[in-house]
Amino acid sequence: MTQIDAPRASIRPTVDDTAYRTAQHAGAQAPEGPSKLGRKRDHTRDPEILEAALDVLADTGYDGMTIDMVAARAKAGKATLYRRWPSKAHLVLDAVACMKQNQFDxxxxxxxxxxxxxxxxxxxxxxxxxxxxxxxxxxxxxxxxxxxxxxxxxxxxxxxxxxxxxxxxxxxxxxxxxxxxxxxxxxxxxxxxxxxxxxxxxxxxxxxxxxxxxxxxxxxxxxxxxxxxxxxxxx
Amino acid sequence: MTQIDAPRASIRPTVDDTAYRTAQHAGAQAPEGPSKLGRKRDHTRDPEILEAALDVLADTGYDGMTIDMVAARAKAGKATLYRRWPSKAHLVLDAVACMKQNQFDxxxxxxxxxxxxxxxxxxxxxxxxxxxxxxxxxxxxxxxxxxxxxxxxxxxxxxxxxxxxxxxxxxxxxxxxxxxxxxxxxxxxxxxxxxxxxxxxxxxxxxxxxxxxxxxxxxxxxxxxxxxxxxxxxx
DNA sequence: CTGATTCGAGACTGGCAAGTACCGTATATG
DNA sequence: CATATACGGTACTTGCCAGTCTCGAATCAG
CATH class of the missing domain: 1.10.357.10 (Tetracycline Repressor, domain 2)
Structure with a gap:
């Protein structure tokens, strides 16, 4: 896979969310993975978001594309996108890579x-x-x-x-x-x-x-x- | 030629220069062409600037290219560029069009x-x-x-x-x-x-x-x- | 030589968009 | 049903860059 210089350690969301505001409970210094409680991330929406990204990409190009456009088209919040992909570049890369699916059999x-x-x-x-x-x-x-x-x-x-x-x-x-x-x-x-x-x-x-x-x-x-x-x- | 929506009537510089600061002399309402006095524009540098633009274009792409990069590479002032081309798009268009020259004979x-x-x-x-x-x-x-x-x-x-x-x-x-x-x-x-x-x-x-x-x-x-x-x- | 102008250099402005923070609400887990 | 989290919105912060303006030096016409 192509490595893009991630602005931060990826995987974990860079977006401030309740988890980070409230969960100072444990003295654990390393803010490890999300606890098992609470609402889970709705991964069924990932494909829709990726598809929206491809649509925007197709008619504005990478530099013309904004995260807001993608979010709006996918009827999602901008923060939701940043919870899943650490940057615009990662999102686009993922979207393009996913096109490899559903090919001719x-x-x-x-x-x-x-x-x-x-x-x-x-x-x-x-x-x-x-x-x-x-x-x-x-x-x-x-x-x-x-x-x-x-x-x-x-x-x-x-x-x-x-x-x-x-x-x-x-x-x-x-x-x-x-x-x-x-x-x-x-x-x-x-x-x-x-x-x-x-x-x-x-x-x-x-x-x-x-x-x-x-x-x-x-x-x-x-x-x-x-x-x-x-x-x-x-x- | 492809028409780009020129921000202003092109040809005449959009850049404020002495001509426009000082030359309120005549009551002429239409700010017509430059008077025949004073220093003349050095058109011998145009090709160098265009060439610089192509260089930058080649290794950063249109969206990555900045006017400052082109000016720096051509050892010219940014204002000089804007005196000749009304916008970045016009500059690039001109540069690409000029490549049609020096072809195989x-x-x-x-x-x-x-x-x-x-x-x-x-x-x-x-x-x-x-x-x-x-x-x-x-x-x-x-x-x-x-x-x-x-x-x-x-x-x-x-x-x-x-x-x-x-x-x-x-x-x-x-x-x-x-x-x-x-x-x-x-x-x-x-x-x-x-x-x-x-x-x-x-x-x-x-x-x-x-x-x-x-x-x-x-x-x-x-x-x-x-x-x-x-x-x-x-x- | 003088005045009009261009030049290179760089400071300034305004807008746009990436990325972040916050809010009120929705939802899964226990 | 309580809690912790994700969700859609949206306001905010930050940095970048097109385009403008200013300045002192250079240059050309008369």
């Missing part, structure tokens, strides 16, 4: 019998929208990456790598059934589509739509693998 | 007789370093792009498009001498290398070195164009 991947069929079958409105949002989040976090190099891996693992992994699997299957050469540089090829989509969203601000993905499949991937590109269908 | 491009030879000849230490810095600058500006969509075009035109243009020219020549098919989707293919380099620098924080560029040339471009990839040379 291998069994749900298309299996049409041809590589092109599989690749085209991956172009679904839901998939495109999901990718759009993730790239938007990535854009919001780019500036932060230079400050914390470890974050680079987290972002890549959460956003781009899953896509590339799908492509690799589809190409490997194609190799196994002899559709494409065993010499093909699959690792590089699998990164093309995610990379170009990222560039298109981050810098060009143009949509990553069906047409664009098709132009990569038919203009780059299939030719590079020595596969025939079907003639465009007449309308 | 068409006649200096390699012409080895084969596409691969030309592409490989483009991999020079100087070229790689230059690209590295530009991508660093791009990373610093990404967050700003979402706020000013017009900036997207400026960044693309200044940083990525020149590279793509070179690739297009080299591929067009290859087409003309019959080395590659006339059907090849040159526009898309020319964007691959710049896009992947951008992704590699911005997100992966890995170097765009000779090895990486070669893997794109030999793993993607040449196969996609139906050209043979030379076997790796034994050491």
């Amino acid at each position: 291998v069994d749900g991947l298309p299996d049409t019998g041809t590589l092109r069929g599989d690749l085209v079958a991956m172009i679904k409105p839901h998939t495109l929208e999901d990718a759009e949002r993730k790239l938007q989040i990535m854009a919001g976090v780019v500036s932060m990456i230079s400050r914390d190099p470890g974050l680079a891996e987290v972002v890549n693992a959460a956003i781009i790598e899953p896509r590339a992994a799908v492509n690799r699997i589809l190409m490997q299957r194609a190799q196994e059934r002899g559709e494409i050469s065993a010499d093909a540089d699959i690792d590089t090829l699998a990164m093309i589509s995610p990379s170009m989509a990222a560039y298109r969203t981050l810098i060009l601000k143009k949509p990553v739509d069906r047409e664009f993905v098709l132009s990569i499949i038919d203009g780059v991937l299939l030719p590079a693998l020595g596969l025939a590109v079907p003639a465009p269908q007449p309308a | 068409v006649d200096g491009l390699p012409d080895t007789g084969t596409l691969r030879g030309d592409l490989v000849a483009m991999i020079k230490p100087h070229t790689l370093e230059d690209a590295e810095r530009k991508l660093q600058i791009m990373a610093g500006v990404v967050s700003m792009i979402s706020r000013d969509p017009g900036l997207a075009e400026v960044v693309n035109a200044a940083i990525i498009e020149p590279r793509a243009a070179v690739n297009r020219i080299l591929m067009q020549r290859a087409q003309e001498r019959g080395e590659i098919s006339a059907d090849a989707d040159i526009d898309t293919l020319a964007m691959i290398s710049p896009s992947m380099a951008a992704y590699r620098t911005l997100i992966l924080k890995k170097p765009v070195d000779r090895e990486f560029v070669l893997s794109i040339i030999d793993g993607v471009l040449l196969p996609a164009l139906g050209l043979a990839v030379p076997a790796p040379q034994p050491a």
